[in-house]
Amino acid sequence: MIPFSPPRIDQKVIDEVVDTLRSGWITTGRKTRLFEQNLTKYCGNKKTLCVSSATAGLELMLRWFGVTEGDEVIVPAFTYCATANVIMHCGAKPVMVDINENDFNISVTKIKEAITEKTKVIMPVDIGGYPCDYDQIYELVNRSEAKKQFKPNSEIQKKLNRILILSDAAHSLGAIYRGKKTGCCADITVFSFHAVKNLTTAEGGAIALNLPFPFDNEDIYHYLSTLALHGQSKDALAKTQLGGWKYDIIEAGYKINMPDILASIGLVELFRYDNDSLVKRKSIFDYYNSELSKYEWAIIPQHFTKEKSSSYHLYQLRIKGLDELTRDLIIQQVNQNRVSVNVHFQPLPLFSFYKNLGYKIEDYPTAYKNYACEISLPVFYDITPVQMKRVIDILVKAVQELL
């Protein structure tokens, strides 16, 4: 079988994990802090905190900003459920908007229409690893009209004095927008290191802080690292030092720290990310592009323009004129031939939970249209040329028979 996106687990990863196991220190410590520093260097942002998942990181930052009941947070309707679920956890309302047809990303025009005086945060999602239009989104929140509308209800909100831009960059580590890496394109950027993502630590995430003056990102980092560990004034490592037993609890924090065992996988993966992982991912995309562009029915996904380059996370093929039912049949036939493909994403208003809250798919025609004709192809480091050719052969045959 050709899998969809298994992680790359080679001897280097195993050695680094074993090194951590043998060191006697397996939870948050030296390796997690080193991974954070390396991520900061890589992205060029101000400070980075590793956490247990992107979901935990996004929720922590919404809570840090004071998002609560009565507030609205703007998200694309076309994303993974985590983006909206964390807003629900805070008691706020996810305001879903439609996407661009060409790149699957949140539509800036639709954001503009959705901003109200209740809007506290915009959460753009770099779908498939392709960066959103960050400059245009900043323009929206910096308009004097939008600033006048903004009603701060916490000290932090008062300090920012505008809508916060919290990027869900679960897919887009290493992507570039107008010369800047993701991590410094928004106020705060959250990455995912879940097992299927471009860079994995099995489970994990990182919060890249890049808040403007007068925020002190270093101070916020220290505060957040406490908040990620029960609000405990000392972390586990500091507590094990002789005489270090006594600590304080400064507030009822969370338990979402990243352990060193997981960070050790991340250290190896980040070290070879640009020169190896991304090169390989791009070559897979290039191959699929060149094979599929022979067919009139194939809509090749957008990954590269003068201003943006993708992290090549998802190869989201669209097929002209394809309806949902036929798409499902094509996937069935491809799967029967032992090739794994996927669909990214089922728009949130299609799920019973969000449907029952009153979200209607009819309000997001582009999200539905792109979903209905989309098939994501396998992309992973260890895929072979023979496997790639097989993916294309099986897919093309299924499309030609069923379309």
Ligand SMILES: *Cc1c(COP(=O)(O)O)cnc(C)c1O
């Ligand atoms: C995977 C994913 C997340 C969640 O990441 P976790 O690390 O699993 O919490 C959030 N948003 C998007 C768009 C994702 O694809």
